[in-house]
Amino acid sequence: MTPIxxxxxxxxxxxxxxxxxxxxxxxxxxxxxxxxxxxxxGKSTFFKMLTAQYAPTAGQILxxxxxxxxxxxxxxxxxxxxxxxxxxxxxxxxxxxxNIWIAARGRHDTAGADxxxxxxxxxxxxxxxxxxxxxxxxxxxRQWVEFGMVLAINPRLALLDEPTAGMTAEETRRxxxxxxxxxxxxxxxxxxxxMQFVRTIxxxxxxxxxxxxxxxxxxxxxxxxxxxxRIYLGTSGHA
Amino acid sequence: MFARLSExxxxxxxxxxxxxxxxxxxxxxxxxxxxxxxxVHLDLSIIFIFGILALSMGFMWGQVGMLSFxxxxxxxxxxxxxxxxxxxxxxxxSAMLLAILLPAIFATVLGYFMIYGRISNIYxxxxxxxxxxxxxKAIRATSDESFVIGDVWLRGxxxxxxxxxxxxxxxxxxxxxxxxxxxxxxxxxxxxxxGYRMLLRHRFGRVLLGIRENERRINLxxxxxxxxxxxxxxxxxxxxxxxxGLYAVWGNFVAPEMMNLNSAASVVINVIxxxxxxxxxxLIGTGVVQWxxxxxxxxxxGQVNLVLGLVLIGFVMLFPQGILPMAAGLGREALxxxxxxxxxxxxxxxxxxxxxxx
Amino acid sequence: xxxxxxxxxxxxxxxxxxxxxSLGLAVIFGMMRVINLAQGEFIMLGAYFCLFATQLGLxxxxxxxxxxxxxxxxxxxxxxxxxxxLYGRIMDTLLATWGLSLFMVGLVTSVFGPQEAGxxxxxxxxxxxxxxxxxxxxxxxxxxxxxxxLTFAIWRYTRFGLVARSVMQNPTMAAALGxxxxxxxxxxxxxxxxxxxxxxxxxxxxxxxxxxxxSFYVAxxxxxxISGGPAPLTGTLYASTLFGATDGLISYRTTQxxxxxxxxLIAIVLLRMLPLGITGHSARRx
Numbered sequence: 001m002t003p004i005x006x007x008x009x010x011x012x013x014x015x016x017x018x019x020x021x022x023x024x025x026x027x028x029x030x031x032x033x034x035x036x037x038x039x040x041x042g043k044s045t046f047f048k049m050l051t052a053q054y055a056p057t058a059g060q061i062l063x064x065x066x067x068x069x070x071x072x073x074x075x076x077x078x079x080x081x082x083x084x085x086x087x088x089x090x091x092x093x094x095x096x097x098x099n100i101w102i103a104a105r106g107r108h109d110t111a112g113a114d115x116x117x118x119x120x121x122x123x124x125x126x127x128x129x130x131x132x133x134x135x136x137x138x139x140x141x142r143q144w145v146e147f148g149m150v151l152a153i154n155p156r157l158a159l160l161d162e163p164t165a166g167m168t169a170e171e172t173r174r175x176x177x178x179x180x181x182x183x184x185x186x187x188x189x190x191x192x193x194x195m196q197f198v199r200t201i202x203x204x205x206x207x208x209x210x211x212x213x214x215x216x217x218x219x220x221x222x223x224x225x226x227x228x229x230r231i232y233l234g235t236s237g238h239a
Numbered sequence: 240m241f242a243r244l245s246e247x248x249x250x251x252x253x254x255x256x257x258x259x260x261x262x263x264x265x266x267x268x269x270x271x272x273x274x275x276x277x278x279v280h281l282d283l284s285i286i287f288i289f290g291i292l293a294l295s296m297g298f299m300w301g302q303v304g305m306l307s308f309x310x311x312x313x314x315x316x317x318x319x320x321x322x323x324x325x326x327x328x329x330x331x332x333s334a335m336l337l338a339i340l341l342p343a344i345f346a347t348v349l350g351y352f353m354i355y356g357r358i359s360n361i362y363x364x365x366x367x368x369x370x371x372x373x374x375x376k377a378i379r380a381t382s383d384e385s386f387v388i389g390d391v392w393l394r395g396x397x398x399x400x401x402x403x404x405x406x407x408x409x410x411x412x413x414x415x416x417x418x419x420x421x422x423x424x425x426x427x428x429x430x431x432x433x434g435y436r437m438l439l440r441h442r443f444g445r446v447l448l449g450i451r452e453n454e455r456r457i458n459l460x461x462x463x464x465x466x467x468x469x470x471x472x473x474x475x476x477x478x479x480x481x482x483x484g485l486y487a488v489w490g491n492f493v494a495p496e497m498m499n500l501n502s503a504a505s506v507v508i509n510v511i512x513x514x515x516x517x518x519x520x521x522l523i524g525t526g527v528v529q530w531x532x533x534x535x536x537x538x539x540x541g542q543v544n545l546v547l548g549l550v551l552i553g554f555v556m557l558f559p560q561g562i563l564p565m566a567a568g569l570g571r572e573a574l575x576x577x578x579x580x581x582x583x584x585x586x587x588x589x590x591x592x593x594x595x596x597x
Numbered sequence: 598x599x600x601x602x603x604x605x606x607x608x609x610x611x612x613x614x615x616x617x618x619s620l621g622l623a624v625i626f627g628m629m630r631v632i633n634l635a636q637g638e639f640i641m642l643g644a645y646f647c648l649f650a651t652q653l654g655l656x657x658x659x660x661x662x663x664x665x666x667x668x669x670x671x672x673x674x675x676x677x678x679x680x681x682x683l684y685g686r687i688m689d690t691l692l693a694t695w696g697l698s699l700f701m702v703g704l705v706t707s708v709f710g711p712q713e714a715g716x717x718x719x720x721x722x723x724x725x726x727x728x729x730x731x732x733x734x735x736x737x738x739x740x741x742x743x744x745x746x747l748t749f750a751i752w753r754y755t756r757f758g759l760v761a762r763s764v765m766q767n768p769t770m771a772a773a774l775g776x777x778x779x780x781x782x783x784x785x786x787x788x789x790x791x792x793x794x795x796x797x798x799x800x801x802x803x804x805x806x807x808x809x810x811x812s813f814y815v816a817x818x819x820x821x822x823i824s825g826g827p828a829p830l831t832g833t834l835y836a837s838t839l840f841g842a843t844d845g846l847i848s849y850r851t852t853q854x855x856x857x858x859x860x861x862l863i864a865i866v867l868l869r870m871l872p873l874g875i876t877g878h879s880a881r882r883x
Contacts, residue, residue: 051459077461089459091452102449105442106461153460306688349865356869361632361687365819366865368634372816373861380854500812504699507692545703551696555689556682 002065004029004157004187005050010059012045012211019045021211023059027157032183034198034219035191037208038231043191044086046208047159051083052076063157077106082155086162086191088142090149092135096126099134099145103152113152120148124178139166147178158182160190164197176200261433268425272418280421281489282533287424288485289509290525291431295478297510297521298435302444303471304360304451308503309349309367312374313342313476315498317483319378322399322493327389331488332408338484339477346476350469357465371503378495398494405488415488424485428522431478435518447471501544505532508547511554514561523563599726607849610734611856612841613741617800618814619821619833620744621793626822627829628765629785631680632691635698636818637811639790643668643797644806645705648716657718657802664798665791672790676783684782698811705808713805737799744792749830751788761785817844817857820864826874835875839863 005027012020020042027033035043048054050061052073061069068076091099100120104113121127124144129137134145143166150158160179164172172194179201182188192198198205198219205222207214215225222228272280296310317338324334349370353363382395391399404414405423415423438444449457450464457464487493496502505528513524528550535543558565622636633639643664650660679697683690720732752758761781764771768778804810821840825832840860848856871877 053455053459072463073455073458074461074463077459083459089453089456091449091456093452094448098445098448102445102457103460105445110442149456149460306691352865352869356872358868358872361691362823362868362872364688364691365632365823366868369816369820369861369864372812373857377854377858380852501699504695507695511692542703542707544699545707548696548698548700548703551699552679552693553696555693555696556679559689 006062008060011057013057034202041208042211080156082150083159097130100148103149158188284421284424287428290522291482293509293521293525295475301515303447306364307367310479311498311503312371313479314483316342317480318487318493321484321487326391331406342480343477347473350472375498402491514563520563608845611845613738615837615841616741617796618818621789622818623829623833624789634694637815638698638701639793640797641811643794644801647798647801661798665795668794669791673787676786713807716801718802826876828876832876
């Protein structure tokens with residue numbers, strides 16, 4: 001089966017430093033994968049390269065077998081890739097409804113967008129906040145708005161960078177539920193630090209370290225992988 | 240922050256209310272000529288024409304976040320297009336249409352290089368200014384008799400005078416006189432205002448608002464923001480060209496001053512004084528500044544530049560939101576202060592009652 | 598043969614003019630990221646300082662120095678009264694300095710009147726075959742080169758330059774090391790203004806000086822600095838060479854306006870290809 005996402009020898013250098021240093025990554029259609037690794041391992045940079053926010057120094061990115069390495073962010077989005085960035089990346093001066101509507105309107109006609117917006121507002125419990133200006137909302141709520149934007153473009157591949165950062169325990173639980181639900185219709189890659197959260201949503205995990213893939217296996221085996229324990233779990237003590 | 244909020248609110252102003260306000264303004268504007276003289280018609284017409292120009296600039300700046308100093312270049316180009324074409328053709332309808340079309344094409348070509356080159360916003364601003372300066376110099380350099388387009392000599396810094404009045408498209412024998420030009424300028428200004436406003440309610444306009452807020456996010460949602468920015472730059476070039484054509488009709492005259500730096504500055508001043516957050520701001524600002532400039536002229540202040548410079552500095556430093564949101568803010572504050580006062584009085588009365596009771 | 602030399606001279610002269618009018622802006626915009634739209638009026642002020650000083654009977658070269666000093670001090674005043682409130686607000690800086698430019702034109706017009714006035718540098722001509730070249734123009738080329746070298750040396754090799762560079766790159770870090778960043782912003786702005794003042798004085802004998810003369814230079818100066826890119830001094834040198842050569846050759850063969858249009862067209866195409874400017878790909882700042 002053609003992987004939905006594949007990278008070959010991906011490299012990104014900033015000045016002399018290699019943030020991503022030869023990454024070969026494969027994701028099967030419909031898969032839910034977690035990326036873990038210490039800070040500065042290159043996870044966010046990897047996401048930014050997949051969505052053309054950074055141009056690779058070397059290597060290839062393939063989506064459904066098509067080379068998208070040199071495409072524009074908007075083209076990649078149109079191919080069905082949605083991203084939630086690490087810091088809530090929303091339209092601060094506009095209302096919650098407008099944020100999600102603009103996202104939805106790119107894939108639907110006006111009536112379809114209106115319909116999608118009300119559905120998403122309901123699904124994310126954002127209804128009461130629909131006409132509030134996003135910039136005035138809490139960090140957690142802005143995270144939800146960005147989730148709403150990703151849902152609104154109805155991607156085939158969603159990239160979620162630390163979706164639970166700044167969320168309460170209850171919100172984190174709901175996020176896990178939402179991600180599993182989204183996974184029924186799309187492939188998902190999640191960058192996450194919270195090991196408990198990772199265990200609840202994914203069974204296959206990729207470990208990044210110093211811009212490279214250190215290990216890739218099921219969560220159970222990753223937890224006892226000696227290298228991983230040394231660089232990551234051993235020092236953080238989460239597991 | 241305040242500007243953004245007020246804009247979001249104004250976009251979601253109940254349409255019924257907004258249409259009523261537009262209808263009232265339209266009725267008032269159409270009624271004015273019947274009880275005023277020709278001089279008033281002339282003075283108001285030019286305010287409407289500069290209002291159109293200010294809208295073309297204010298929309299891009301306030302709603303999209305693109306600060307173009309090139310609107311006067313398109314304005315001048317529109318004026319000169321009308322001049323050259325109307326004199327050559329002996330017919331004004333196509334001249335006016337070309338006065339809109341040519342600046343739009345020029346904006347598209349220029350915009351392509353800037354926007355698809357992905358130069359930053361600040362460079363966009365500076366390049367549009369530089370283009371304006373160079374275009375003005377180019378026109379000024381045409382005083383030699385060899386600079387002729389068709390039968391029309393461009394006359395360099397002297398400008399071209401004696402332009403034909405605008406003909407009624409379906410009846411070329413009839414031309415528009417002062418009061419008819421007033422009606423035309425007023426209706427077109429309202430049309431441009433309503434048009435820009437309608438734009439904001441639709442997909443294209445919403446995406447533009449999104450670009451102002453976070454261009455990267457809009458790209459990641461699948462919109463090629465360059466196309467949107469280029470489109471609005473071309474549209475606003477056309478609107479500025481329309482204003483330029485009307486200006487040529489209004490005075491039967493075009494000159495390089497239409498596109499010099501002072502004209503460019505006064506457009507910016509009109510917008511910033513009124514406030515760029517709303518579409519009403521540039522119109523209000525144009526009215527206020529035009530009136531102020533006229534008053535300064537008659538008051539014998541020799542150097543209008545000096546005053547305009549201070550006004551610009553003052554607004555940027557002290558009132559960057561402009562007078563419209565400021566007035567709204569003051570009104571709200573006054574209301575709040577009154578409410579506080581009453582509340583305090585009630586509290587005092589209550590306290591007094593309590594004291595007397597105990 | 599003479600033809601080639603005279604062309605070379607024309608090009609060098611045009612490059613010299615570009616360097617002169619852009620250098621102060623390169624310091625202020627290129628290094629501090631402060632847009633000073635009144636750059637043209639700072640040039641105008643330099644020319645008027647020179648004009649005024651020579652009318653008082655001062656020697657021309659002393660007048661040039663006075664202009665540098667005077668506009669430098671004026672720059673410091675502007676930084677204290679205006680610019681320092683606007684650091685980090687690049688669009689507002691641009692608008693406020695535009696206001697400043699209008700204000701300066703208005704002020705100088707009301708003091709000196711709108712008419713042109715000339716300055717005589719009292720230098721002769723050298724004849725070269727069938728051509729004669731004004732000595733002053735040769736001196737101007739030398740002065741432009743010397744100012745560029747001087748700025749480069751100050752920026753690269755003096756303590757002031759070192760500290761100023763570190764302040765521009767990381768004000769917080771510099772402040773933590775005991776440097777007062779505000780002082781260096783002020784002095785750098787003053788330094789850039791002084792360079793612009795000298796440029797204005799050097800241009801004074803070449804043109805009819807009038808309050809609106811700034812608009813003749815502001816476009817060229819910005820095009821040069823923007824096209825130069827992130828390394829302001831080397832960028833200014835490269836861009837001045839490119840545009841000076843273009844302008845010199847076109848203007849010499851046709852008209853000045855066509856020269857300027859040529860420069861603008863090249864700049865716009867250049868920015869389409871290299872949005873970050875000529876030095877956009879070299880990470881080093883100098």
